[in-house]
Amino acid sequence: MNQSNQYQANIIPQEHDDSFDDIDFKRLINVVLKFRWQIIALTIVVGLFATIYAYSLTPIYRAAATLHLDSNNSDVDTLSDVYRDSNAGEEYYYTQLEIIRSKAVAELVVKNLTLDKNRLFSVDKQQWLTQNPNFIGLSDTDLEARFAQIQYQRALGYVRGGLDASPIKQTQLVSVSFTSAHPEMTALISNAVGQAYIDNHMQVSIERIEKSATWLNASMSGLKTKLDVSEDRLQAFQEKESLLDIGGIKGLAANEVENLSEQVLAAKQSLKRTEVIHTLFQQYSSIDDIANLPEVLNHPSIKVANQQQRQVEENIAELALTYGKKHPKMISAVADLAREQDNVNKNINRLKITIGNDYQKAKTALVQQEHDLAEAKNKYQKLTRKENQRRELTQDVETNKELYNSFFSRLKETSELQGFEATVGRMIEQAEIPYGPIKPNKKLIITIAMLTATALSIGVILLMEALNSTIRNVTDIETRLGTNLLGIVPLIKQNAKKSPADTPVDHYYFFNADDHAFSESIRTLRTSVQLLSFDKKVKVIAITSTIPNEGKTMVTSNLAFAVGQLEKTILIDTDLRKPKIGKSFNIQSPGLSDFIAGNNLLEECIHHDKKSNLDVITAGTIPPNPQELLASNQFKQLLKELSNKYDKVIIDTPPILAVSDAMIVARQADNLIYVVHADSTKESQIKTSFKRLQQAKLSISGVVLNKVDLDKATEYDDFQGYYDRYGYNS
Numbered sequence: 001m002n003q004s005n006q007y008q009a010n011i012i013p014q015e016h017d018d019s020f021d022d023i024d025f026k027r028l029i030n031v032v033l034k035f036r037w038q039i040i041a042l043t044i045v046v047g048l049f050a051t052i053y054a055y056s057l058t059p060i061y062r063a064a065a066t067l068h069l070d071s072n073n074s075d076v077d078t079l080s081d082v083y084r085d086s087n088a089g090e091e092y093y094y095t096q097l098e099i100i101r102s103k104a105v106a107e108l109v110v111k112n113l114t115l116d117k118n119r120l121f122s123v124d125k126q127q128w129l130t131q132n133p134n135f136i137g138l139s140d141t142d143l144e145a146r147f148a149q150i151q152y153q154r155a156l157g158y159v160r161g162g163l164d165a166s167p168i169k170q171t172q173l174v175s176v177s178f179t180s181a182h183p184e185m186t187a188l189i190s191n192a193v194g195q196a197y198i199d200n201h202m203q204v205s206i207e208r209i210e211k212s213a214t215w216l217n218a219s220m221s222g223l224k225t226k227l228d229v230s231e232d233r234l235q236a237f238q239e240k241e242s243l244l245d246i247g248g249i250k251g252l253a254a255n256e257v258e259n260l261s262e263q264v265l266a267a268k269q270s271l272k273r274t275e276v277i278h279t280l281f282q283q284y285s286s287i288d289d290i291a292n293l294p295e296v297l298n299h300p301s302i303k304v305a306n307q308q309q310r311q312v313e314e315n316i317a318e319l320a321l322t323y324g325k326k327h328p329k330m331i332s333a334v335a336d337l338a339r340e341q342d343n344v345n346k347n348i349n350r351l352k353i354t355i356g357n358d359y360q361k362a363k364t365a366l367v368q369q370e371h372d373l374a375e376a377k378n379k380y381q382k383l384t385r386k387e388n389q390r391r392e393l394t395q396d397v398e399t400n401k402e403l404y405n406s407f408f409s410r411l412k413e414t415s416e417l418q419g420f421e422a423t424v425g426r427m428i429e430q431a432e433i434p435y436g437p438i439k440p441n442k443k444l445i446i447t448i449a450m451l452t453a454t455a456l457s458i459g460v461i462l463l464m465e466a467l468n469s470t471i472r473n474v475t476d477i478e479t480r481l482g483t484n485l486l487g488i489v490p491l492i493k494q495n496a497k498k499s500p501a502d503t504p505v506d507h508y509y510f511f512n513a514d515d516h517a518f519s520e521s522i523r524t525l526r527t528s529v530q531l532l533s534f535d536k537k538v539k540v541i542a543i544t545s546t547i548p549n550e551g552k553t554m555v556t557s558n559l560a561f562a563v564g565q566l567e568k569t570i571l572i573d574t575d576l577r578k579p580k581i582g583k584s585f586n587i588q589s590p591g592l593s594d595f596i597a598g599n600n601l602l603e604e605c606i607h608h609d610k611k612s613n614l615d616v617i618t619a620g621t622i623p624p625n626p627q628e629l630l631a632s633n634q635f636k637q638l639l640k641e642l643s644n645k646y647d648k649v650i651i652d653t654p655p656i657l658a659v660s661d662a663m664i665v666a667r668q669a670d671n672l673i674y675v676v677h678a679d680s681t682k683e684s685q686i687k688t689s690f691k692r693l694q695q696a697k698l699s700i701s702g703v704v705l706n707k708v709d710l711d712k713a714t715e716y717d718d719f720q721g722y723y724d725r726y727g728y729n730s
Contacts, residue, residue, distance in 0.1 A: 031465045032458055039457045043450050050449030051442075059437035063186035064177035065194045066168075066429040069096050093167055093174070096425075100165040100176060100197050106156055108196040109189060115155035116148065120182070123147045159189060173428060183434050190431035198425060230396040264369045312337045471686065472679045477703050480683055481690070486532075486673060486702035487525030489555055490517050490710045507584040508611060510558040517710060518558075525555075525704060526562040532671060532701050539643040542669035544653040544662040546689045550677035551706040553580045556652040561612045567647035570606070570615040574665045575654045576626035579619030585609055591620025596634045602641070615646070630664045639668050656689035663696045671701040678708045 032039070099105065110116055125147060129136055135146065162179040176197075178189040316333045323330045471477060477485045492509060506512065510519050529541065543559070545552040553575075560571040573581035576593055587607045590600040595617075607616045623629055642649050651669060653662035666672045672693075676686060693699065 028462060028465070032461060035457075035461050039454060039461070042457045043453045046453035047446055047450040050446045054440055054442040054445040057440040058181050060179055060181055060439045061183040061186050061434045061436075062177055062179045062438045063183075063190045063431040063434050064175045065190045065427065065431040067100075067174045067176055067194050067197070067425050068428050069093060069172050069174055069425040093172075096197075097165045097167065097174065099200070100174070100193065101160075101163060103156075103160065105193060105196050105200055106159040106163065108200055109159050109192045110152065110155045112196060113188065113192050115159065116152040118155065120185075121151045121154040121158065123150050159193075162186075162189070163193060174425075176431075178431075179438070187431040187433045191427075194427050198427075201425075226400045230393065230400050233393055233396075261373060264366070264373050268366060308340050308343070312340050470679050470682055471676050471705070474705075476683070477676075477705065481686060481703065483674075483700060484702045485705060486528040487521060487704050488708050489521050489525070489551070489704060489706045491678075491707045492518060507554070507557060508561070509554075510561040511611070519562075522555075522558045522562045525559055526566075528702065529559070529563075529671065529673070538670040539647070540639055540649045540651065540669040541671045541673060542651045542653050542662070542666050543673045543675060544666070545655045545675040545677075546681050546685045547655050547657050548578070550655070550675055550681060552655070552675040553584065553652055555675050555704055555706055556650060557581065557584060560614055560648075560650045563648050563650065564612060564614045568645075569648040569650060570617065570642055570646045572617045572642075572649065572651045573619040574630060574651050574661065576619050576623055576629065576661070577654060577659065579622070581616060581652055582618035582620075585616055585618070587616060587618050589618070589620050591618035592635075592638075593620035593623045593626070593629055595620070595638065596629045596632055597623065598634075602638070627659075627661055627664060630661055636668060656692060657685060660692075663693065663698060666693070666698050667696075672698065673702060673704060674700045675704045675706050678705050680707070 115121065125143070128147075128150075135143065138146070158180075159178075164177050164179070166175050166177075167173075168175060176190055176194050178186045178193065180186050180189070312333065316330070316337060319327075319330050319333055325331075471481065474485050474488075477483060492515070509515065510522050512518065532538070543552060543556045557571065560569055563569045571581065572592060573579050574592065575581075579591075582588070582591060585607070590605050592605065594600040595602055595605045599621075605617050605620065607618065608614075609616055629635065639649060651665055653665045656662050674686075674689075690700075
């Protein structure tokens with residue numbers, strides 16, 4: 001009867017990873033509906049408190065006036081470079097909004113309306129002195145001044161605290177609003193702020209114009225003096241230098257320098273050429289050698305003579321083609337050639353004689369021309385310096401004159417603007433006393449509070465649902481535990497009128513005709529157990545649980561009752577530490593421990609229950625060594641002997657997490673049924689038990705979900721389909 005070799009492989013519990021499970025929205029909705037009355041109650045309570053709170057708040061009123069800001073009027077005084085306002089588009093309007101909210105405007109409002117005298121800001125003098133005893137010694141005059149200052153600061157803080165200004169989009173309009181608990185003050189201060197802003201701008205503009213005029217007057221005398229001094233300096237310079245048309249003189253000097261520069265360049269070239277020929281004549285003495293030198297041949301006089309000689313030679317060459325040497329024309333041409341050659345030689349000799357004089361003349365001419373050029377340049381530089389000085393003096397005069405004229409024009413404009421009231425804007429719409437408060441919005445507060453309460457309660461419920469790690473329904477067993485469900489045992493509800501809540505449930509509840517659902521669930525469990533062993537003979541069935549008080553013994557006993565109606569059955573209590581079977585059947589010892597210990601015979605330990613027609617072996621006397629007794633050969637032989645006498649042997653074992661006795665017993669069983677208390681036993685505890693069984697190479701045949709609240713389960717479809725199939729609603 002080794003259970004580890006006989007159990008089906010497909011019912012071994014597996015670790016389940018639900019990280020990939022889809023969200024079951026229907027189940028979440030059912031969870032919310034399950035607690036709907038609690039949610040509604042909380043929402044109503046919060047709504048009541050929100051109503052009390054909303055109606056206890058002080059009503060706040062708001063009034064708004066509309067101003068038109070005219071940016072064109074901001075530059076009515078054209079002294080833009082001295083005191084012009086910055087009115088560049090959007091920046092200008094946001095600047096004006098800040099001015100409206102400024103302390104200066106608020107102070108003007110307090111002053112115009114004499115708010116510091118208003119009773120709203122009055123000081124309880126006696127109370128104030130009680131709170132500030134250090135001021136008791138002050139004189140009445142000082143105390144009055146102190147109280148007046150306090151009232152003024154209160155009024156100023158009141159105005160600044162409720163004041164606001166905002167632009168109206170795509171317009172030059174501004175909404176000036178004031179918020180307060182006093183409706184008449186909202187309209188009064190809103191209008192006063194708009195007028196105070198306009199008055200403040202007028203006052204600032206007038207003061208700015210007056211300051212500008214004072215500054216311009218002070219600056220004019222200094223500018224006039226600077227202009228006179230600069231003009232005198234220019235006149236003195238012109239008289240000293242006797243300058244009439246320095247521009248024309250400078251132009252002539254520039255032309256002279258240019259001409260002399262060209263002459264010096266030509267003289268240098270002539271000197272270089274003459275110097276080369278002079279040097280060659282010093283080196284060569286033969287006329288023939290000198291005549292063949294390129295420098296001599298390129299000399300103008302020699303070049304002309306050579307050209308004439310070549311013409312004669314060309315003429316002789318042409319005549320030789322027609323005439324003989326003795327022809328008169330040939331003789332005449334030869335004579336001309338000799339004459340030209342003689343002329344070339346004479347020119348060379350003449351050049352040789354005069355070249356020295358030409359060289360000296362060229363040197364002298366170059367020195368003279370360079371001297372003239374230097375004097376011309378010096379003269380031109382002097383004229384340039386004088387021109388620069390005259391230009392600087394003239395520019396100084398023109399600058400001082402332009403600045404003086406500009407200030408004179410601005411002073412004239414400013415004088416005309418004195419006393420002119422330039423307005424930055426105008427009031428478009430006056431604020432009116434509001435008829436109703438803007439806050440608190442009581443309906444909104446109550447609605448938000450109730451919606452928040454509803455949302456929070458739903459969130460808490462869903463959070464508790466997410467944190468609830470207990471096993472509650474079929475889906476939890478199949479997906480989270482990875483095993484199959486054998487049956488569902490409903491919760492037995494006591495009748496509070498007939499029996500106290502702490503009264504134990506009748507052990508024979510299977511035979512209670514008033515609760516058909518319970519007996520039907522036990523029969524269904526019996527059928528499931530029979531189907532597990534449909535193809536083989538199963539004798540020994542062990543039943544265990546995770547922890548105590550899960551109703552395991554109740555399920556075991558009533559399953560034995562149901563099986564006993566069809567087959568010969570015996571019930572054994574192997575919980576030798578905290579036995580319950582004997583007490584439930586009102587059976588005294590001896591029992592299992594007494595038989596294994598050899599104190600009693602088996603016939604003495606088997607007790608017959610007449611009501612259920614069931615044989616029972618109780619735990620007997622509680623022994624000091626329960627595990628040794630259950631692991632003994634006597635216990636194995638007992639199960640073997642009972643299997644031969646009975647069709648079914650049903651064993652009630654201790655919880656797995658409490659002790660390891662159940663695993664010892666399970667090794668001798670054909671099937672192991674696991675009882676789970678619905679909505680009570682934690683998933684982690686059950687998986688720990690399963691892990692222990694796996695480590696011991698044991699597996700369970702299925703799970704029985706015990707103490708299921710059928711009313712709630714039916715209402716929220718936690719076991720949809722199971723009740724009708726098993727006849728729970730019959």
